[in-house]
Amino acid sequence: MSGNGKIAMITGAGSGIGRSVALAMMKEGYSVVLAGRRQDALDETVSLGASYGVPSLAVSTDLADPVAVKNLFAKTKEKFGRLDVLFNNAGTNAPAIPLEELSFDQWQTVLGANLTAAFLCTQEAFRIMKDQSPRGGRIINNGSVSSQTPRPNSAPYTATKHAITGLTKSTSLDGRKYDIACGQIDIGNASTNMTQKMSTGVLQPNLELAIEPTMDVRNVANAVVFMASLALDANVSTITVMATKMPLAGRG
Secondary structure (H helix, E strand, C coil): CCCCCCEEEEECCCCHHHHHHHHHHHHCCCEEEEEECCHHHHHHHHHHCHHHCCCEEEEECCCCCHHHHHHHHHHHHHHHCCCCEEEECCCCCCCCCCHHHCCHHHHHHHHHHHHHHHHHHHHHHHHHHCCCCCCCEEEEEECCHHHCCCCCCCHHHHHHHHHHHHHHHHHHHHHHHHCEEEEEEEEECEECHHHHHHHCCEECCCCCEECCCCEECHHHHHHHHHHHHCCCCCCCCEEEEECCCCCCCCCC
16 A cells, blocks of 8 residues: 555564554554564564555664664654654563562663653654654553553552653643644553463462453554544543453452
8 A cells, every 4th residue: 555654653563562553553554663672573573564565664772772762763764754653662571579579670671661762762753743844743652551550569660651651741741832742552451472471360469360351452553543643633642442351440
């Protein structure tokens, strides 16, 4: 298909939610920039979306490194000249061990991948979006339902995802003067490699293991495409897309 003239960047595009969103954006005609740690995984995503016939750029990037992020956005601007959508999706987790046993390095790793990376990418996106013509763009942050409610033994992940909510609100406010919209999608139990453990049992607040329902990751991709499709005078500030029966609301 022919492109729609818009450029989207997806971080963590080599697998899971990022890959699904990248392919959905390609299907809708977006030219796509794919960022993540593993070049081979990014190239595989590009190959899977080749039939959509839209231009793409895959850049292996340490998204917690300011120099690497600047390089990513410089390559994006060089190839496409602009950026219309940024999906801050990349992230990681620490081992599910008691809070007091976490190392400082484990804390820092999650902070860098989940929060610092989103800030650095947002900052570089601002620098492109505010000066391009037509001006503006849209930033979508992956907050996770952990931005609302923690799981046991998840302090670093939960802290960063709560912080993403603050980053989303600040970005939305600070972006207004540049016609940059920002919203957040909180995702619960999308079926990916990361959620395979749901089928064997996940630790619950009462310290028992329970199997949790999951949902097709394409539901997430469809929601991101919808958020991205809005004109810049409209914004989805927050949306939760989750498996209907996952134990989040109420007492589980």
